[in-house]
Structure formats: C-alpha cells, structure tokens
Amino acid sequence: MTVLNFYKIQMLIGYFYLYVNAVKDNSNCQCSKLNRQLIFSRQEGYCIVNNIKFNATNVIKEKRKMVKINAGTYFIGTNNPILVADGEGPKREVVLDSFYIDKFEVSNKEFMTFVSATGYMTEAENFGDSFVFEGLLTQTTKDKVNKAVAQAPWWLLVKQASWQHPEGPNSNITCTYLVRMDHPVSHVSWNDAVAYCNWMGMRLPTEAEWEVACRGELSDRLYPWGNKLMPKNQHKANIWQGNFPTENTEEDGYKGTSPVTMFSQNRYGLHNIVGNVWEWTADWWVIKHSSDRLINPIGPSSGSDKVKKGGSYLCHKSYCYRYRCAARSQNTPDSSAGNLGFRCAVSA
Ligand SMILES: [Ca+2]
C-alpha cells in the first residue's frame, strides 16, 4: 500500500483528533527516545517537563517589546459571526485592567534562550512527534510518515518534528538556507507556552485580552486594521494565497512562517496578531458565551481544550477564515503543530 493510499483510507475511517495517535507514557519522561542533534549544550540526561524551577533572576520583563493596553471598557466577539459553530458571537462588553502584551509572537531565538537556561523539553520533543503541513515536507520525510489526520490529510504526524526541527529531523531553524531564529517558535503546546511565559515572569493573555489587543480600538471590524483584507492592495498578514491545500502562490512573500517583526497590523503596533502562527490564550474553550458585561473574564474554570486565536499562514478564506479578531479555535493543552505559537502578557 502506498503512503498516499494509506491517507485516503484513513479519510474514510472518519474524523479523529490531532493527538489520537500520539501516545504518551506519563510514567516516563522518554529521555531515552530523545536523540536529536542539539544545537546547544544541555546537561546530560536532564529532562523536565512540568517541574521548571522558577528563579527570580530569570524574570525578564522586556517591556520595550510590549505594548500597554490601558484599563477600560471594550467589546469582544461579534453579532455577525461568520463561523457560528466556533462561538464567535455574541458581541459582549468586557472591562479590563491595564496589561502589557508582546508586540511580537515569541521567536525561536527567545525560546532558545529559555531552553538554554532551563533545559526545558517541549511536549513535542517528549512525545517524539508533532504535526506538520504536508506542503512543507520533503518527499524523503513524507515517505516515512504513516499517520495523518483523517479529515485533514495535509496534516502529517512527523517523527522528531519539534520547535528546533519544524519539518522533521532533516530541517533546522539554524540551517544556512533558511535561518529562522527570528521566526515564531512553533510546535509548542499550551503547557510549553505557559512554562515560557512563567519563566519570563509573565503569563498567557486571556482570550479577552488577546482580542482587545487584536482589535486595536477599532469597533466591529474584521481585522486588526479594518474590514478590507488588503488595503491599498498591500498584504497585511501572512496567510495563504492560492488554492488550499495544493497551491500556495506566496503572494505575501511567505510559504511558511515569516519573521515575527513583519506585518505591523494595528494602532497598538502589534505584529502578526492575525496570521503567521496561531496563538495560545489562557482560557479553556467554550462556545456559548453570556452576553453579560464581564470584568476581567478568564473563561470557564475547566475544560478539555484551550482557546487559540488569530489563524496562521495556512489560513485561506475558503478553508479556514479565521484570521479575524473574533475568530477562534481550540486544541488540547498538550497539542502542538507547525502553525501554532504564542505571545505573552503581564498585568500592568
Ligand atoms: Ca503566506
């Protein structure tokens, strides 16, 4: 059976979630399976996931790279939802305390600083695999893959894909032909994102904070900059042009991720708040929202999935029209993929 036929058969079996094939042995940190070429020195056998030792000296509040959102009353959600089942509506009033949020997605360089200081292993590294978009893989890597997502066969579970090796072991963020140290870190789970932000003395933004930051004080607009996708015929976000998933014309300049400093998008000076990589938020996922006015909402107290916002370089209007401020999606906290990253926030 060819690999392609295998995918087609899987599509007929039915939908299964991203991590249904990812097996985790909670009793073993799986250090023995970690045999990647590390690009910086790491203490031999050092393997921690949920036991980061936070140290006050590690706290680095780089507010020059953050923007302050002033306390006030804002609106999130929309009364004109496009993807109703995602819980984009209704429009609702929120009162927020002031906070800082990163102007940029967290980069590979920044995440490497964290890993170098702590020895942190991401969940993708411990699982031994992560999801990568098929169109970014070499044929050699694709030939080794035997797990895909049934209803989205362009997502392949690639062995040894991780933040350092976004397209599998043959790829590298420091390779000479495509240095990506200033690109967003990807293949990081919600738990990984929380670990990084906490080490920085910060936290993930709540969904309300993220969306208020995205909207940039514009009301009832689709995008951080307004309602027109390409004002003055200029690309404002790294998304997909062409026919998804077979043809990416890269008219915005990027097939995959772009540097985090590209695409300034709103009056807060936030970059890539929509597009490039999806961004984890602190909140648990729920699709039914009260229209009541809420003060510093933090979402439900428990759940199975976390909210991610902003869409990614794979989003196209025909397939994933989610590069809008009201749009949202979800993943389990241990999920990772090549189009999922984050930015941090901190209370002012
Ligand atoms: Ca693009």
Ligand SMILES: [Ca+2]
């Ligand atoms: Ca983004």
